[in-house]
Amino acid sequence: MKYSNLFGKTMKDVPHDITSASHKLLYKAGYIRDSSNGRYYFLPLGLKVHQKIQKIIKEEMDSAGYQEIVTPIFHPIGLWKETGRTDSVGFELLKVRDRNNTDFVLGGTAEEMLVELVRKFQISYKDMPFGLYQFSTKFRDELRSRGGLLRMKEFVMKDAYSFNISEEDFKDEYSKMQKTYKKIFDRLGLEAKMVDADNGYIGGEYCHEFIVESDVGESQFLESSDGKYLAHQDIAKFSRGESTLEAELPLKESNSTESPLSKFIKGQVFKDEKGVFYAVYVRGDLEVNTVKLAHLLGVYDISEVSDGELSQLGFTHERVSPFDTKGIKSVGDISLKFVKNGYTYSKDVRMYSINVNYPRDFHLNMIGDIALVPKGALSEDGKKLLIKNGIEVGHIFQLGFHYSSRMSGAQFVNEKGKFLPFYMGCYGIGIARTLATVVEVHHDENGIIWPDSIAPFHVSLVALNINDKSVKKVSDTLYNRLSDLGIEVLYDDRDESAGDKLADADLIGNPVRIVVSPRTIKDGDCVEYKRRDSNNIEILQLDNVIDRI
Numbered sequence: 001m002k003y004s005n006l007f008g009k010t011m012k013d014v015p016h017d018i019t020s021a022s023h024k025l026l027y028k029a030g031y032i033r034d035s036s037n038g039r040y041y042f043l044p045l046g047l048k049v050h051q052k053i054q055k056i057i058k059e060e061m062d063s064a065g066y067q068e069i070v071t072p073i074f075h076p077i078g079l080w081k082e083t084g085r086t087d088s089v090g091f092e093l094l095k096v097r098d099r100n101n102t103d104f105v106l107g108g109t110a111e112e113m114l115v116e117l118v119r120k121f122q123i124s125y126k127d128m129p130f131g132l133y134q135f136s137t138k139f140r141d142e143l144r145s146r147g148g149l150l151r152m153k154e155f156v157m158k159d160a161y162s163f164n165i166s167e168e169d170f171k172d173e174y175s176k177m178q179k180t181y182k183k184i185f186d187r188l189g190l191e192a193k194m195v196d197a198d199n200g201y202i203g204g205e206y207c208h209e210f211i212v213e214s215d216v217g218e219s220q221f222l223e224s225s226d227g228k229y230l231a232h233q234d235i236a237k238f239s240r241g242e243s244t245l246e247a248e249l250p251l252k253e254s255n256s257t258e259s260p261l262s263k264f265i266k267g268q269v270f271k272d273e274k275g276v277f278y279a280v281y282v283r284g285d286l287e288v289n290t291v292k293l294a295h296l297l298g299v300y301d302i303s304e305v306s307d308g309e310l311s312q313l314g315f316t317h318e319r320v321s322p323f324d325t326k327g328i329k330s331v332g333d334i335s336l337k338f339v340k341n342g343y344t345y346s347k348d349v350r351m352y353s354i355n356v357n358y359p360r361d362f363h364l365n366m367i368g369d370i371a372l373v374p375k376g377a378l379s380e381d382g383k384k385l386l387i388k389n390g391i392e393v394g395h396i397f398q399l400g401f402h403y404s405s406r407m408s409g410a411q412f413v414n415e416k417g418k419f420l421p422f423y424m425g426c427y428g429i430g431i432a433r434t435l436a437t438v439v440e441v442h443h444d445e446n447g448i449i450w451p452d453s454i455a456p457f458h459v460s461l462v463a464l465n466i467n468d469k470s471v472k473k474v475s476d477t478l479y480n481r482l483s484d485l486g487i488e489v490l491y492d493d494r495d496e497s498a499g500d501k502l503a504d505a506d507l508i509g510n511p512v513r514i515v516v517s518p519r520t521i522k523d524g525d526c527v528e529y530k531r532r533d534s535n536n537i538e539i540l541q542l543d544n545v546i547d548r549i
Contacts, residue, residue, distance in 0.1 A: 001457065003492040003504075008033075008043035010504045020216045022439035023148025025448050029507045031456075038145030038153030040432070045508065048456040050156070053431050054135055056187050056453060057158050064180045066131035066160055071113045073137055074104040079112035083406045085201065094141050108140040109202065111426060114161040115403050115410045118422070123412040125165055129173060133160035135431070147216060149436035150391060160427040165412070167400070170423045174398060177427050181210055181394050184429070188438060189451030192393055195221045198234040198291055201300075202426065203402035211390035214440050219392045222373050224383040234291040237369060238377040238385060240283075240335040249341050249355040257343045257352050261285040265336060265344035265356060267320030269310055269328075272299035277313060279325040281364070283335040286371040296331065296368040319345040322362040323353065332364040333371045391437045399424040448509030449532050457490040459549060460505040464498045464517035474525050475516045478542060487549060506532070512549060 003009075008030035018024050026032045031046035042050055058068065077095065080086045086093065086105075094106040107113065114132060138157045145153050162177070164170040178194060185192040192210040199207045209232060211219050220233040231237070264284025270293065271277050278297065280288055294302040310318060314326050322330065324347055336358045343354045358364070377385045404410035404421035411419040435454075442449040452458065459482060463475040479491045490510060492501050498517070505513050515528035525542040540548060 001488075001490050003490055004494050006030075006044060006490070008045060010507055018148065020147045020150060020436075020440070021443055022150065022216075022436040025439055025443055025507070025509075026148065026436065029448060029509065032149065038142060038151070040149065040152065042432075045456045046435075049435055049450070049454050050431055052454040052456075053188065053434055054156075054158070057184055057429060057431075058135075060180050060184045060187075061133050061158070061160060064131070064176055066133045066162075069117075069132050069134050071107075071110055071117065071134055071136060073107050073139075075107045075110070075113055077103040077105050079116055079407070080105055082408075083112055083203075083403055085112070094139060106139040107136070108138050109428075110134070110136065110159055111161070111202070111399070111403050111424075112407065114426075115407045115422075115424075118163060119407065119409040119411070123163070123422075125412060125414045128412060129162060129164045129169055131160055131162040131173070133158060133427075147218075147436070149432040150216065151218070152432060155433070156431045158429045158431065162425040162427075163412075164423040164425070165414070165420075166423055170398065170400075170425055174396065174425055177396050177425070178208070181396065181427070181429075185210060185212075185393065187453050188434065189442060189453065190393060190434070190437060193221075193223075193230055193390070195219075195230045195232055196235060197232040197395070198295075199397055200291075202397050202399070204397050204399040204425075207395060207397040209392045210394035210396075211392055212437050212441060213388055213390045214437070215389055216440060217389045217391035219390050221388055221390060222377075222379075222385045223388055224379045224385055226383055229379050229381075229383065229385075233373060233387075234289065236373045236385070237380055238371075238373045239380050239382065241338050244338070244340045246340040248357045248360060251353065251355050251357075251361050253346055253348065253351045254343075254354045255351055257354055259341075259343050259354070263339055263342040265322055265339060265342050265358075267322060267344070269305045269313065269315065269320055270302050271305050271309070272297065273301040274299075277305065277309075277328045278302075279320060279322075279328050279330045280332070280370065281320075281322050281330070281336060282333040282371050283339055286333065286335055286374060288333075289370055289372040292368075293331065293370045296366060296370055316349050319349060321345040321347065321353070322356075322358075322364070323347055329366070330364045331370065332358070332367045334367060334369055335371060336364075336367070391433065391440065393434045393437050394427075394429045396427045397425060399426055443509070446503070447507035450509045450511060452511050455510050456508070457488040457510045459487060459489045459512045459514055460508060460510040461489050461491045462501050462505050462513060462515045463491070463493055464501065464515060466493055466495055468518050470521055471516050471518060474521055474527070474542065478514065478516065478527065478546070481546060482549065485546070514545060514549075 014024050014027045033041045096104050139154050145151050162173045190212050195209045195211050197207050197209040222236040223230050261284035266284045267281045290302045341355045343352050346353045401421050482489050513530045520526045529538045529540045
């Protein structure tokens, strides 16, 4: 490809609201352009990388025995009603109605569609296990799309689904997909850690995220100092300390307290998606984890109430005390079991209650693990927990019977002729997010540094002083010979300054840069050879550089 013919050139500046490194570099280098919020055009350079990522994923999924299909992007809403997910997904469903008054949702995930497809066939145990996958456009009406390709509303996902006879059969499948994902991310140049995570709206009992450490990542996870425990903040467990031998003192009132936050019993009020209110209590040095809280309560969504709602419930000056829950359901974190002679708000707004002990002095309807892991916490086996941020590039789920038990006919016939539900799993990778993650990891102050496996071109051929006939002759010869060998070359044949052309080559980030200039060819047909990930420049003869490449 001659750069003069390429659609989409580099730019020196980016809009002020672009902040992440991947967004800036992909925009400046001519890989993407924004459409409406959360939706992007992939320009020729960007699409080449996108397609190479898909190719690697396809090769590994095929190798794992999965078969590729395509499902429609519009899903009959009746399928989502079968599984009860019309109001329980983590994003707003976009609903449409066709001329026949049939209602559809724009697919954000495709579990129902795959079950619908499979139940159209008479599946025998002899046909199992089997796995299907697709590359399909997903739409999720995210409340906060940001970070360029890191959080989008519209994107291509590789989503795969396995159908197994039993839980035991599935465990082998799940292990196989763990290894498959590791191969994929290794080939993409990403060190992805497999982290215990929350199934959320997908359903099932357990899952794992594949997370690449990055400061811009929205996935916060905990890793023990020995590296043996990795868990997403949404589900991570930690030690609250041991029971103290401190004797319980008599409960009394005081107008002040000098006790530390770790002895404070802090209250907040939350409500679920149905408008039911809950008084929630944690130790003062901890914060409520709403994902854990929702799981404990068995609800889909939980959020803190507004000041107005708090006032309507009758709480005074936001003083939510376990002694006065206003008759709403009360929930506490297990940390309260370890608070001896603590303190909290008294019913009298001028006073504190001190020497407060649970369960001696107040009652809770429920108690469980509902706290975020704080900085400096220890794991349950005493190891230091490190809080890290990263980008989720893949997610694998155990679904079990979550869908097959809800959708009629999602069954196979066993060896005894009995109909049994499928035991399922699903496995996703967002292509654009993965592409952006590669850039977040592989870049420097000058631009992108693509791994060889997914670079848009293997070589950036830069002709300095293209109007020099000797330079053009050597450059054209090299371009043609490399192209004939099947090597992808981006040939910068523009009549631009040396500084601009070299800067553009670094910005675009192809693995190898070849420079042809009057200086390199004055003593024979030589060129400069440089790897993008190295500062070392070699002067090589034309034949030698072709052999090297």
